[in-house]
Structures are given as C-alpha cells and as structure tokens.
Amino acid sequence: MKHYLCKFIPPRADFLATMSEDELKSMKQHGAFLDELLAKGVIVAHGPVLDETGGYGVSLYQIADGEDIAAFTSEDPAVKNGVGHYEHYAMLHLRHAAESMK
Template identity: 35%
Template sequence: HGSGWERVLGWLGDFLSKETGAKPMSVFHCRMIPPRPDFAFTLTEEERALMNAHADYLRGLLHDGTMMLAGPVADPAGPWGLLILRVGTEAEAEAVTDGDPVARSGRGFRYEILPMLSTIM
C-alpha cells in the first residue's frame, strides 16, 4: 500500500498526458561541480560575476518551468551546486546544463546528470 497511490497517480498522469498530447516529463538531478573544492570560499571578483550570471540563468529556468529547485550543497568535501530539472529527456537536461554560463566559461565547471527514478511533488 505504501506506494500504491504514487503508482496509480503516475499511471493517471501518463494517461492524461497522452490524451492531451502533452509531452511526458522526467526529473533530473544535476550536480554542478566547481573547478576547486574551496571555490565557494575563494571566489575572485571575476568568478563572483560569473556566479551572478549563473544565478540569472537559473532564475530564467525557474520562470519558464524547467527548473524545480537549485542551490549550493554544504558537502564536507567541498560545496557543489544542486539543480533539479523537469524536462523531457536527458539530452534536454544536458542542453540546459550546457547553456549555463558557468559551463560555457571554460573555467573547469562541470555537471553530472542523473535521472530520478521517481519523485514525490
């Protein structure tokens, strides 16, 4: 019984998306890894400006409904960025992360993208 409603509602959502012609969406966990473990504590002014452009980019994703959540994670090994996307495919998630100013900067930022097996929203 623990996951019964999740399954039923998932089936219902799939059915309705087919009926309305809506494209099925998936959720992806995107981990933005900075160029060095102490990045969050040692930003240069140029890197701070880049992070402001990154934040503006994420705000646009939130506004258009692509991004569900984003923020820095306080990992003892070194902070990293979390980005939760709702898109149709992993290729679309890659396109979103590739478009991020930090990824385009050539400064050593990279994303790891993992699909979520299921979500509770």
C-alpha cells in the same frame, strides 16, 4: 516528462572562499540562469550544498521526453566560462509541492 538531479561541480574544493572577480561574475550569471529556468518550470528547485569536502550546487529539472538535459546545462554561463561542470542523474519520478496542490 523526464526528471534529473543535476550536480554543479565547481573547479576546486575551496571555490566559494577563493573565487576571483571573473568567477564571481560567472556565478552571479549562473544564479540568474537557474532562476530563469525556475520561473519557466524547467527547474523545480536549486541551491548550493555545503559539504566539508567541497561545496557544490544541486538543481532538479523536469524536461519534456524529447529534450536532452545536457542541452540545458551546457547553456549555463558558469559552464560556458569554464567555472564548473555538471553531473546528471536520471530520476524515476519527481513529486513536489506544486504537484500536490492540483
């Protein structure tokens, strides 16, 4: 397994306060997309980060060795609709609560 911290970068620092109707629609699709990957176990956790210089989103992925992280994030409706992009950071390992319950 490979693990990544993925940072979703919106198009502007004040995005949360200035979203258009179309951007809001894309962000709702973005949330549903991430929730689907969470249900499948591809994402371990995700959520928005409040930052005084501009908010962003974070998701923690665990994917098979042969898979490409960009293939997942490029399918995000927000990315497809030009409402943001991702930065990917490889992690050496990822421990989470579900893992410790085994």
